[in-house]
Amino acid sequence: MIERFSSLGSWFGRVLLFGLVSLLGQQSALAGNLYDTASGDLVIPIIRLEDNTAYMAIFQRVSEEPPVWGASEFTPVSVSSRTEGVYTEQTASLWVPEINVGDVLYSLNFNVTQGCGFDVCLQADAESVVNNGRYGAAVYTTPLSSGSTFSCSSCHAMTEEDGFASDGFRRPGHPLKNANLRTSYKNGQFTEFLDAVNTCVTEWMNSTALEETDTDWINLLNWLQDQNDSDSAELVEVDIVEPPVNVVGGDVENGRDLFNTRCIVCHGFDGEGTQLAPKITGFDLSLEYIAQRTRTSGLTDSSTYSGLTGGVMPFWGSNRLSDPELLDIVAFVSTGAESGVMMANDDPLVNTETGCTSTSSKIGQTAALSTLFHAVSGTATIIDDCTIDLTDFRFDGGGIDVRIYVGNDGRFFEREGGFAISGDLVGISYFNNTLRLTLPPDRTLDDFNSISVWCVAVGVSFGTGFFN
Numbered sequence: 025m026i027e028r029f030s031s032l033g034s035w036f037g038r039v040l041l042f043g044l045v046s047l048l049g050q051q052s053a054l055a056g057n058l059y060d061t062a063s064g065d066l067v068i069p070i071i072r073l074e075d076n077t078a079y080m081a082i083f084q085r086v087s088e089e090p091p092v093w094g095a096s097e098f099t100p101v102s103v104s105s106r107t108e109g110v111y112t113e114q115t116a117s118l119w120v121p122e123i124n125v126g127d128v129l130y131s132l133n134f135n136v137t138q139g140c141g142f143d144v145c146l147q148a149d150a151e152s153v154v155n156n157g158r159y160g161a162a163v164y165t166t167p168l169s170s171g172s173t174f175s176c177s178s179c180h181a182m183t184e185e186d187g188f189a190s191d192g193f194r195r196p197g198h199p200l201k202n203a204n205l206r207t208s209y210k211n212g213q214f215t216e217f218l219d220a221v222n223t224c225v226t227e228w229m230n231s232t233a234l235e236e237t238d239t240d241w242i243n244l245l246n247w248l249q250d251q252n253d254s255d256s257a258e259l260v261e262v263d264i265v266e267p268p269v270n271v272v273g274g275d276v277e278n279g280r281d282l283f284n285t286r287c288i289v290c291h292g293f294d295g296e297g298t299q300l301a302p303k304i305t306g307f308d309l310s311l312e313y314i315a316q317r318t319r320t321s322g323l324t325d326s327s328t329y330s331g332l333t334g335g336v337m338p339f340w341g342s343n344r345l346s347d348p349e350l351l352d353i354v355a356f357v358s359t360g361a362e363s364g365v366m367m368a369n370d371d372p373l374v375n376t377e378t379g380c381t382s383t384s385s386k387i388g389q390t391a392a393l394s395t396l397f398h399a400v401s402g403t404a405t406i407i408d409d410c411t412i413d414l415t416d417f418r419f420d421g422g423g424i425d426v427r428i429y430v431g432n433d434g435r436f437f438e439r440e441g442g443f444a445i446s447g448d449l450v451g452i453s454y455f456n457n458t459l460r461l462t463l464p465p466d467r468t469l470d471d472f473n474s475i476s477v478w479c480v481a482v483g484v485s486f487g488t489g490f491f492n
């Protein structure tokens with residue numbers, strides 16, 4: 025049963041796939057690069073799980089036409105076998121993740137786990153890029169080898185709509201789409217794109233400047249250029265400003281919302297901290313200190329920016345954060361996070377007020393999440409007819425489009441009745457947090473008996489629990 029097809033328009037020449045097989049807990053890289061640049065062949069290993077046996081078939085692209093998943097352009101050309109498992113060619117029951125026209129895959133990890141209970145366990149993971157060549161998207165989303173934990177994507181979205189990236193967040197830097205076409209950078213200080221990028225590389229990422237001939241730079245530039253949709257680009261202004269003299273009077277609740285769509289990228293939900301930046305709420309920091317740090321953070325001896333007052337966090341210019349927004353955020357950070365319930369990614373599905381009835385016999389049932397991938401754990405408890413609290417929730421924030429799903433008997437594909445009860449959780453680390461999850465209005469507690477931290481893009485559960 026091949027469930028998903030999508031045609032890949034300009035796929036040819038754009039896609040690199042790397043494979044990593046994790047078999048029964050052991051990680052071993054598939055030999056070589058799966059995109060043969062000489063022939064243009066695309067070789068995709070597909071792994072399937074059945075009766076605790078792993079199957080893998082290698083598919084090769086044989087035609088110059090854009091391939092269609094699962095269709096005849098993919099002809100199995102070889103079957104690899106490994107000592108840990110039995111591999112045969114199993115074309116009949118392959119499921120492949122949905123990939124859209126123009127998407128660039130830079131890393132695809134294939135995890136085979138004994139008894140994970142799904143037809144296929146495939147996991148695409150942006151964080152573990154195989155080292156035999158880094159692709160542009162990976163350069164954008166992962167830290168540079170010698171530098172800090174920041175990547176370009178920590179501070180720049182590719183595109184924004186009304187000031188927000190597709191994940192709902194605003195970052196301190198301007199978006200990078202078409203940026204290589206700007207005629208000058210950083211208020212006219214640079215005319216070369218690479219020079220502008222390199223001040224970020226050296227001053228924000230604490231790495232060594234990229235050279236024209238570096239593979240990382242070539243890959244990044246190619247990937248950026250590939251996404252341009254214009255022949256020219258507007259200049260952007262860098263406007264480092266001092267905080268207002270008077271920073272009192274901000275609205276804490278609004279500040280929390282603002283914090284959880286801006287500062288969250290590095291400091292995590294409610295400022296609890298991530299691997300990118302420390303916890304900053306709950307320390308009684310003064311309003312003035314928070315405001316100053318936010319406005320003028322960065323190297324005091326920066327070669328590019330003047331007026332910075334120290335720190336490795338990027339400054340927030342006034343065109344990325346307004347003074348009223350700053351005041352509210354400052355009020356929130358100084359007050360500290362309220363312990364307890366928080367919202368999952370501000371998703372409209374998720375409310376903190378339940379306003380629900382309590383009639384179901386399932387109220388009080390709990391489900392403990394297993395730990396399959398990405399350090400997931402936690403306990404889900406049915407609070408009332410439409411509310412589930414996920415307590416002691418842990419998740420490292422990795423994966424692609426990861427949401428809380430519910431479904432029946434550990435099956436969460438939408439075709440099998442699974443549905444989302446949170447927004448995308450990727451990019452945020454959770455350490456013993458509580459998520460309050462609300463069922464969509466057209467669903468009831470009778471529609472499911474299990475819950476998952478579900479990687480929607482790939483169709484794999486990072487952790488599953490069954491309500492008792």
Ligand code: HEC
Nearest residue numbers: 174175176179196197198209210220221224228260262338
């Ligand atoms: C820690 C945060 C941070 C990181 C990481 C970072 N930048 Fe920046 N970048 C900034 C800030 C802040 C500015 C100045 C505000 C602005 O213009 O966007 C900036 C400015 C730029 C500019 C100039 C914009 C203009 O037209 O004046 C470019 C280009 C750029 N960054 C590219 C990159 C690339 C590519 C990477 C990754 C290799 C990267 N940056 C990594 C924070 C960062």
Ligand code: HEC
Nearest residue numbers: 178286287289290300301302304314317318335336337353
């Ligand atoms: C790109 C990542 C990043 C983003 C986005 C970010 N920060 Fe930071 N922030 C850091 C890092 C890293 C530190 C710790 C190092 C330092 O002090 O510069 C820090 C430190 C701070 C501090 C100092 C904490 C202390 O205990 O001294 C404050 C205050 C702060 N950030 C506020 C904010 C606010 C407010 C926002 C959102 C408007 C924000 N940060 C967004 C990375 C970030």
